[in-house]
Amino acid sequence: MIHPTALVDPAARLADDVEVGPFTVIGADVTIGAGSRIGPHVVINGPTVLGERTRIFQFASVGEECQDKKYAGEPTRLVMGDDNIVREGATLHRGTVQDRGETTIGSRNLFMAYVHVGHDCVIGSDCILANQVTLAGHVKVDDFAILGGLSAVHQFCHFGTHAMAGGGSIITKDTPAYVMINGNPAQAHGLNLVGLKRRGFSREAIKALVESYKLVYRQGLTVEQAVNQIQADFDLPETDTFVRSIMVSSRGIVR
CATH class of the missing domain: 2.160.10.10 (Hexapeptide repeat proteins)
Structure with missing residues (x-):
């Protein structure tokens, strides 16, 4: 061998x-x-x-x-x-x-x-x-x-x-x-x-992630405002993961 x-x-x-x-x-x-x-x-x-x-x-x-x-x-x-x-x-x-x-x-x-x-x-x-x-x-x-x-x-x-x-x-x-x-x-x-579709994410999760993305990147909100709104609007593991990945950022997120 x-x-x-x-x-x-x-x-x-x-x-x-x-x-x-x-x-x-x-x-x-x-x-x-x-x-x-x-x-x-x-x-x-x-x-x-x-x-x-x-x-x-x-x-x-x-x-x-x-x-x-x-x-x-x-x-x-x-x-x-x-x-x-x-x-x-x-x-x-x-x-x-x-x-x-x-x-x-x-x-x-x-x-x-x-x-x-x-x-x-x-x-x-x-x-x-x-x-x-x-x-x-x-x-x-x-x-x-x-x-x-x-x-x-x-x-x-x-x-x-x-x-x-x-x-x-x-x-x-x-x-x-x-x-x-x-x-x-x-x-x-x-x-x-x-x-996300290939990996079997549900329609509900994908819809919530699309709306969460818009709050961060399309609504003119600060990151803090967007995160607070996502947490108020959604209670899904997928949106929680999205929010955590933003909150742990030490260098600022790509925008």
């Missing part, structure tokens, strides 16, 4: 059925779960934990030291869940002690070619990061988010659940849940209605 040209440190912990391709290098502090396939010319350093059925394609670099100049060799980590796909040339870096000390990634995510995930990022599950998406350090991406190709996200930004960014978006503020954005700088362009 391990190609004879691969260099796997004896201290690495690989499940018995893990496949490792030619000329791949796996360091000592690496754990890889069952059913995983690591392609050729991949470098995985640690401390790094990869869940079950991880698929990594050629030339990816996973668990490498971060690019933060303050990093001084501390044993920070990268932890990933199950069923993640990391395509060619992607770079996923470990955390820093100035933050959480860990870059954390959930399950069932797709990282397309040349994606970069910076230090201390927290990515949920079922996300898609298209080709050459770049996440700076300390970025948080919630479940079911989609970032179009060549999008770039500023440090400390929060990208909400079920939100979507069009290709080439430059994102310097927080994106509320369910919102679709695009441009440089990114601006809101409605709700991710296609995604």
Whole structure:
């Protein structure tokens, strides 16, 4: 299962059925779960934990030291869940002690070619990061988010659940849940209605989210006024999620 040209440190912990391709290098502090396939010319350093059925394609670099100049060799980590796909040339870096000390990634995510995930990022599950998406350090991406190709996200930004960014978006503020954005700088362009319908959101929930979006983006209200009105008008889990994603913003929301 391990190609004879691969260099796997004896201290690495690989499940018995893990496949490792030619000329791949796996360091000592690496754990890889069952059913995983690591392609050729991949470098995985640690401390790094990869869940079950991880698929990594050629030339990816996973668990490498971060690019933060303050990093001084501390044993920070990268932890990933199950069923993640990391395509060619992607770079996923470990955390820093100035933050959480860990870059954390959930399950069932797709990282397309040349994606970069910076230090201390927290990515949920079922996300898609298209080709050459770049996440700076300390970025948080919630479940079911989609970032179009060549999008770039500023440090400390929060990208909400079920939100979507069009290709080439430059994102310097927080994106509320369910919102679709695009441009440089990114601006809101409605709700991710296609995604919500595909994922089985009820008509009631979608209608309430449409009205909530209008209150934030179309009625000329302040954010505080809009949030208060949404809370007064609706009592649904979906609108609560929308409101929370706005209220937790530290950089201000994309508008």
